[in-house]
Amino acid sequence: xxxxxxxxxxxxxxxxxxxxxxxxGAPTSSTELVVDAQHVNKWFGKLHVLxxxxxxxxxxxxxxxxGPSGSGKTTFIRxxxxxxxxxxxxxxxxxxxxxxxxxxxxLVEDKEANIARQRQEIGMVFQRFNLFxxxxxxxxxxxxxxxxxxxxxVEALEMGKALLQRVGLAxxxxxxxxxxxxxxxxxxxxxxxxxxxxALMLFDEPTSALDPEMIGEVLEVMKExxxxxxxxxxxxxxxxxxxxxxxxxxxxxxGRVVEEGTPEAFFSNPxxxxxxxxxxxxx
Amino acid sequence: MQFDTTELISFMTNWSVILPALLxxxxxxxxxQVLGIALGLxxxxxxxxxxxxxxxxxxxxxxxxxxxxxxxxxxxxxxxVPVLLGGIDPFPTTxxxxxxxxxxxxxxxxxxxxxxxxxxxxxxxxxxxxxVDAGQAEAAKSLGMTPxxxxxxxxLPQAMRVIVPPLGNEFNNxxxxxxxxxxxxxxELVMVAEMRYAGTFKPFEPLVGxxxxxxxxxxxxxxxxARIERKLGAxxxxxxxxxxxxxxxxSVSRGAPHSGGMR
Numbered sequence: 307x308x309x310x311x312x313x314x315x316x317x318x319x320x321x322x323x324x325x326x327x328x329x330x331g332a333p334t335s336s337t338e339l340v341v342d343a344q345h346v347n348k349w350f351g352k353l354h355v356l357x358x359x360x361x362x363x364x365x366x367x368x369x370x371x372x373g374p375s376g377s378g379k380t381t382f383i384r385x386x387x388x389x390x391x392x393x394x395x396x397x398x399x400x401x402x403x404x405x406x407x408x409x410x411x412x413l414v415e416d417k418e419a420n421i422a423r424q425r426q427e428i429g430m431v432f433q434r435f436n437l438f439x440x441x442x443x444x445x446x447x448x449x450x451x452x453x454x455x456x457x458x459x460v461e462a463l464e465m466g467k468a469l470l471q472r473v474g475l476a477x478x479x480x481x482x483x484x485x486x487x488x489x490x491x492x493x494x495x496x497x498x499x500x501x502x503x504x505a506l507m508l509f510d511e512p513t514s515a516l517d518p519e520m521i522g523e524v525l526e527v528m529k530e531x532x533x534x535x536x537x538x539x540x541x542x543x544x545x546x547x548x549x550x551x552x553x554x555x556x557x558x559x560x561g562r563v564v565e566e567g568t569p570e571a572f573f574s575n576p577x578x579x580x581x582x583x584x585x586x587x588x589x
Numbered sequence: 590m591q592f593d594t595t596e597l598i599s600f601m602t603n604w605s606v607i608l609p610a611l612l613x614x615x616x617x618x619x620x621x622q623v624l625g626i627a628l629g630l631x632x633x634x635x636x637x638x639x640x641x642x643x644x645x646x647x648x649x650x651x652x653x654x655x656x657x658x659x660x661x662x663x664x665x666x667x668x669x670v671p672v673l674l675g676g677i678d679p680f681p682t683t684x685x686x687x688x689x690x691x692x693x694x695x696x697x698x699x700x701x702x703x704x705x706x707x708x709x710x711x712x713x714x715x716x717x718x719x720x721v722d723a724g725q726a727e728a729a730k731s732l733g734m735t736p737x738x739x740x741x742x743x744x745l746p747q748a749m750r751v752i753v754p755p756l757g758n759e760f761n762n763x764x765x766x767x768x769x770x771x772x773x774x775x776x777e778l779v780m781v782a783e784m785r786y787a788g789t790f791k792p793f794e795p796l797v798g799x800x801x802x803x804x805x806x807x808x809x810x811x812x813x814x815a816r817i818e819r820k821l822g823a824x825x826x827x828x829x830x831x832x833x834x835x836x837x838x839x840s841v842s843r844g845a846p847h848s849g850g851m852r
Contacts, residue, residue: 387731418736426733436728440746450732453742495728502732 326534328468329503339401340365340506340537341386346395348381355381356392357561363506366535370548370569373558374584379541382558383508386539387428388421399428400505426454429499433511435491437483443470443494444479447501455502462501469497473527489520493527500531507531509540545589549573557581596794600785601801610781611802613690617699617770617777618763624703625759629710634740636715647711654708660769662705667697667773690776698770706763713755717748750821757814761807778802 341363348356355378363369371379384390386397388405396413397404405421406413416424437446447469448462457465470476473493483491492512499507509528513521525547532538532551542548548555548569555572557565557580565578573589576582601607635647654662671678680693721744729739771780782795 389727389731422730422733422735424733425731428731430728430731432724432728432731434724436722436724438725438728438743438747449742450729450734453738454733498732 326500326531326536328465328472329500338364340367340399341539342398342401343382343386344396346382346385346392346397348378348385348390348392348394355561356385359395359558359561359563361556361563363537363539365537367553368532368536368538368540368551369554369556370552371539371541371556371558372543372545372548372584376560377558378561379558380510383430383510383539383541386506386508387425387430389430391415399424404428422454426450426502427505429502429504429507431492431495431499431507431509431512433514435483435488435495435515437491437495437498439483442480442482443475443486446483446494447498450498451501465501466497469500470494473497474523487520488516489523492516492520492524496524496527496531505537507536507538509538509542511541511543513542513544543588545573557584559584592797593791593794596789596791597798600782600795601798606781607802609690610776610778611806613695613775614764614767614777615806616690617695617702617767617775618760620699621702621706621767622760622763624699625706625710625763626756628704628707629712629714632707632711633714633718636711637718651708651711654705655712659702659705659766660772663698663701663769663773666701667694670697692775694770694773694775698767698773698775702763702766702770706759709759710756713752713759714748716755717750717752718744720751721747753814753818753821757810757817760814761810764806764810765803 339362341361343359343361346356346359347354357378359378359382361369361382371382373379381390385392386399386404391405396406402424403413403416404424405416407416407420437443438449441449444463444466447466448457448459451457451462451465452459467476467479470479473496475490475493475497478486478490478494483494486494496512512528513524516524521544525544528538528540528547529551540547540552550569552569555567555569556563557572557576557578559580565572565576565581572581573585576585632647632650635643636651638644638647667680671680678693680697682694683689683692684696718740725743725747726739729743730736734742767777768779770777771783774780778799782792782799785795786792
């Protein structure tokens with residue numbers, strides 16, 4: 307089997323060996339499970355988009371979610387930081403219920419301030435980058451540390467510059483997003499998420515909006531992050547990345563998890579019919 | 590009857606009357622617009638609230654004040670509210686220590702114009718907020734920003750670009766709509782023109798005179814607005830001809846090892 311889109315060429319990105327050193331090392335915590343999603347159900351109107359989805363992600367684990375479009379994979383990771391509500395089940399990150407709190411055995415939506423605080427430890431990278439266009443690359447990175455965590459501006463600037471250096475964009479600190487290429491914008495977006503020192507990083511099709519020649523530079527940053535022990539859930543169509551970096555691959559189809567396993571088992575010996583036909587189409 | 594240029598100049602340069610009237614007009618317009626922006630922002634944010642009561646109040650406010658004539662609103666406030674309050678007159682001729690310029694009629698007119706303006710500003714600000722890509726708020730939230738911070742730091746600054754052009758239009762309108770205050774005895778431009786021709790029986794000249802003053806005020810505002818809009822463009826929609834752009838671009842691409850093209 308070949309991996310046409312996933313093969314990573316030698317890129318010109320100078321990613322430092324210690325991406326996480328810029329934020330003071332990989333986060334540690336006593337809880338072994340970073341993400342614990344149990345029997346998650348979600349409907350968009352009558353459409354049952356997530357059907358009894360359960361997923362556990364251990365610390366420093368990289369989980370790649372694959373599946374055809376409309377399979378619910380993006381919806382699922384958006385639930386992990388409560389950008390989407392769920393109707394049944396529960397999702398915990400670092401042992402804390404996300405988006406809801408338990409009152410008399412029932413789940414009620416949490417206060418906005420609490421949800422905001424929980425999101426601080428969950429970094430998210432979007433398909434469309436979503437950098438703040440009215441702020442420079444460096445300002446994008448320091449915005450949340452200063453505004454949310456109350457970090458001193460001087461300290462934040464120092465960290466922001468270090469992060470830009472780590473993603474190979476030290477020279478672009480004062481550039482506005484509109485002056486950057488797609489690949490550069492996405493690397494700034496990754497740096498911006500890392501600036502909050504998250505315990506978990508969610509990637510929602512981070513290379514799907516990029517021109518082919520820019521995909522490699524973003525994947526390179528993500529690989530480096532994985533090597534340094536960041537806990538990651540990645541929704542992607544990059545099979546090469548899944549094969550090379552993932553500890554576990556999860557296949558979703560029609561709102562369900564249909565197969566789960568190591569990349570070796572998943573790609574060479576898929577057991578599920580849907581997985582087989584999906585892989586046949588994509589590889 | 591002939592147009593009397595001497596009368597026009599005499600009216601227009603009668604500074605002891607014209608200057609206070611001009612000041613009244615400009616002051617009333619600015620205060621009413623500021624009040625309108627503040628109320629409009631509150632109403633626009635309230636209109637987005639999930640709380641049905643808050644949302645309902647905002648909707649009814651916009652509905653009533655956009656749906657009835659501002660002249661009627663001015664009259665209702667000035668003549669109606671004192672009736673409601675019984676013996677207390679909130680709009681006396683003067684307020685003791687305050688300058689005579691700011692009397693009860695001035696306050697009533699400014700309040701009415703401002704509250705009316707708020708209903709329109711609410712729709713303009715709402716449109717501005719809606720113009721900002723939803724991904725912006727999602728990115729801010731995913732970084733742990735509260736809804737309030739997300740709005741004030743990320744959404745509203747970007748919404749400003751869409752809000753300012755119609756806001757400029759609103760203020761242009763406001764400068765002229767202040768003329769309605771003459772009906773409740775505010776001594777603004779229309780009032781002084783009317784007082785003039787009541788004595789001279791020459792209405793043409795003073796009316797042309799105040800028209801020239803209105804035109805001068807709206808013209809000056811046009812320049813100010815253009816400046817504000819240029820400033821708001823910073824960072825957004827970078828143009829190639831913007832000063833500093835090329836020098837920055839060139840120095841940046843020398844230092845970076847990437848070949849990623851400019852967008």
